[in-house]
Amino acid sequence: FVGMTNNQDSGRGHLALTRGENVAVLGGCNLFTGLPSRELERIAAASSTSIVRGGTDVFREGDPSTGLWVLAHGRTKLYHSSADGRSQIVNFAMDNSLLELGSALDGRAHSMTATALENSVLLLIPRRILLDLNRRYDTVVQRTIDELCSDLRQRDIVSTIAALKDARGTVVCAILQLAWQYGEPMAGGVRIGYQLSRQDLADRAGIRIETVIRILSDLRHENAIITKNHMIEITDLGALQRSVACHECLLDCSVFARSKNPIRT
The missing domain is CATH 1.10.10.10 (Winged helix-like DNA-binding domain superfamily/Winged helix DNA-binding domain)
Incomplete structure (x- = not known):
């Protein structure tokens, strides 16, 4: 993870990936599969890229959501926390995973915490870009629905099994x-x-x-x-x-x- 600048003490930093690397990450994400290369380049140009060191939060439950986090490389866990310190992990994420699509779409506060389990590279796509893509591409709308439905079903299965x-x-x-x-x-x-x-x-x-x-x-x-x-x-x-x-x-x-x-x- 060479190229980290500022915020190093907090475990956060910025990484200047090449435009081509950003485009490749986006192209490997199911949500954007099939988009024209010029569109991927536009998304990449509007996005910011960061490194989050292992053990550091990407975002916390209750933080304002400003866009969609895409895990380019690394591992993260997404979880809820209780006042007494207990955690309930919702998901483990790896390369090309979307982190909390729902909050990115509705602009509400994050409903869970994402923590890097190892040094990880992430892209942050501004919410306005995400909403614009959903307005202009039917394929993005369908894949957004698919992602949200899959996420809802996974959570329902986990909660049902825990109860039964x-x-x-x-x-x-x-x-x-x-x-x-x-x-x-x-x-x-x-x-x-x-x-x-x-x-x-x-x-x-x-x-x-x-x-x-x-x-x-x-x-x-x-x-x-x-x-x-x-x-x-x-x-x-x-x-x-x-x-x-x-x-x-x-x-x-x-x-x-x-x-x-x-x-x-």
Whole structure:
């Protein structure tokens, strides 16, 4: 991350990516796929680019929203916080992810906090540019609707599982959802290609870290998963699915998939 200027002590800085790099980032974002190159160049010219160091907030719950944050490179988590310090993670984001599209569209305050999990590069597209694109391109309107619907369905599934499943079921479902989102095929199973701490998984499942540690230990002893270097490898996908009765569940966790050819869980 060379080229960082000012605000270094706060963990924030500005990075002068080339126009071509900005255009490439935007072109890799589902919301803007298929737009003419001249339009991508116009968006890039109007956007600002920043580095956020790991552990630093991109924005906080309640902060005013001035536009759409696009995660160009890196990892972030989006979460709600309670007054007693507890967190509920809503999503983990990677390259080419949109951070809180809803707040960018309606201009209201951010409804959650986004924190970088590692040094990350982000673009901020002004709200006026985003609204203009929705006025002029039907494809952007449709993809905006798709993104918002997917986000709503994901949150509904997470809250439903938290209400209906026991602690083990909630953790297993969270692992399976992450497999949809970041799953990579490997011999005999699926590797979740996203580094997670046990606290991250606890905050994602909405349960105590001590409970998560016990459940992960049980799953390892059952040879259902392997954990190493903050990564989870599912070695018995069928066993995990059967343990939470996936075949009987009407919740469609494929909405967590990031690609058209997701890992089949």
